[in-house]
Amino acid sequence: MASLGESGTHNRKIPPRARIARFVETWLGAPINLLEASLQWVLVRPTRWMMRHLDAASYALEGTLLRKILSHTIFPFTILLSLFIGFKLVENGITSLTLLGFVLLPIIFGLYCAPLERLMPYSRNWLEGGNDTAVDIIMYFSGAFWSGISKLIVSALFIVGMVEALEPYGHDLWPTHWNPIVQVFLFILIKDFFRYWFHRALHEIPALWRVHAAHHSVERLYWLNGIRAHPLEIVSQAIFYAIPLALVQPTAEIALVAVILQLSIGIFQHSNIDLNLGWWEYVFSIGDNHRYHHYPDKGVGDSNYGGEFIIWDILFGTFHNPRNERPHDRIGIGTAPEYPMTVMGLYLAPFLPSQKVFGPKPADADKAATEELIEDAPLQPAE
Ligand SMILES: [Zn+2]
Numbered sequence: 238m239a240s241l242g243e244s245g246t247h248n249r250k251i252p253p254r255a256r257i258a259r260f261v262e263t264w265l266g267a268p269i270n271l272l273e274a275s276l277q278w279v280l281v282r283p284t285r286w287m288m289r290h291l292d293a294a295s296y297a298l299e300g301t302l303l304r305k306i307l308s309h310t311i312f313p314f315t316i317l318l319s320l321f322i323g324f325k326l327v328e329n330g331i332t333s334l335t336l337l338g339f340v341l342l343p344i345i346f347g348l349y350c351a352p353l354e355r356l357m358p359y360s361r362n363w364l365e366g367g368n369d370t371a372v373d374i375i376m377y378f379s380g381a382f383w384s385g386i387s388k389l390i391v392s393a394l395f396i397v398g399m400v401e402a403l404e405p406y407g408h409d410l411w412p413t414h415w416n417p418i419v420q421v422f423l424f425i426l427i428k429d430f431f432r433y434w435f436h437r438a439l440h441e442i443p444a445l446w447r448v449h450a451a452h453h454s455v456e457r458l459y460w461l462n463g464i465r466a467h468p469l470e471i472v473s474q475a476i477f478y479a480i481p482l483a484l485v486q487p488t489a490e491i492a493l494v495a496v497i498l499q500l501s502i503g504i505f506q507h508s509n510i511d512l513n514l515g516w517w518e519y520v521f522s523i524g525d526n527h528r529y530h531h532y533p534d535k536g537v538g539d540s541n542y543g544g545e546f547i548i549w550d551i552l553f554g555t556f557h558n559p560r561n562e563r564p565h566d567r568i569g570i571g572t573a574p575e576y577p578m579t580v581m582g583l584y585l586a587p588f589l590p591s592q593k594v595f596g597p598k599p600a601d602a603d604k605a606a607t608e609e610l611i612e613d614a615p616l617q618p619a620e
């Protein structure tokens with residue numbers, strides 16, 4: 238993985254062959270590029286320097302009983318803890334303390350997951366990714382911004398009127414008398430049914446794949462980059478969800494606990510912690526399920542679409558997780574090794590008329606074609 242590790246401190250830009258897009262990325266994107274570089278120096282590099290101090294402990298932990306116990310218990314423990322914290326936060330209704338807890342949550346998750354990734358990594362090649370964390374931090378705020386814009390777009394499309402009309406029916410339909418924990422899981426399960434079909438469409442319809450490619454451009458998996466999504470994906474998903482989810486209306490407290498639980502399951506979807514998940518991988522879309530989803534070969538990667546649950550994949554025949562196999566760590570988009578990795582590049586990429594510009598560099602493509610010819614050539618008898 239030449240682009241990962243200590244040496245790759247700059248994010249790959251749009252290939253110079255796409256001259257106009259490259260120009261826009263460099264000059265219109267200058268403030269964002271500057272922000273990326275600043276975050277690298279202020280946050281990413283110092284954090285990595287600190288994290289490297291855990292490496293000795295990480296090697297010492299390899300093969301120990303403690304690591305084995307941790308690999309079995311971290312996931313269920315975190316899920317139980319998230320439920321506990323979630324219900325505590327809404328104990329007295331939704332207050333300013335609830336909202337503060339909610340805002341602090343990503344930082345808490347980071348402080349919890351990043352050291353664990355360093356101590357017991359699934360792949361040591363995924364420990365450092367150039368300056369991708371700076372991009373993911375910006376994409377996190379970009380995601381929040383575009384989620385807000387989506388609400389305005391839903392109103393502008395007059396969908397909001399329909400949603401408001403349907404919501405009372407949604408409240409009536411919702412089983413408020415059920416156990417609150419069951420309500421939380423039911424809410425996520427229903428939401429995930431729509432995520433499954435939306436995500437499957439993103440992979441199977443070429444125009445939508447262009448947009449979703451931003452998520453699949455990542456070359457390593459770690460706790461934060463699950464949030465990397467193109468604004469068009471965020472907005473179109475919000476429009477797609479608006480009507481059906483108007484009929485799924487739990488109380489605000491249940492919805493909030495569900496979001497906290499979704500966040501923690503989401504962390505384990507991209508996390509680089511080496512866990513022994515066992516049968517949890519037949520319930521949730523985590524661990525190896527999602528590593529296969531990020532395979533560069535779409536033949537394998539077009540699988541495991543679930544956002545939180547994997548149940549819909551099992552039901553609709555897109556589950557891929559062969560027993561006794563450990564997924565490799567060479568992930569990305571097989572047909573687009575030159576896909577940009579800057580924030581501006583990720584924003585612009587779907588709009589380029591031809592996506593072939595992200596394919597192998599001409600020299601590499603020639604080499605690959607020659608190798609293919611040699612491999613295909615019939616064996617000649619020795620003279
Ligand atoms: Zn995907």
Ligand SMILES: [Zn+2]
Pocket residue numbers: 452463507527531
């Ligand atoms: Zn992913």
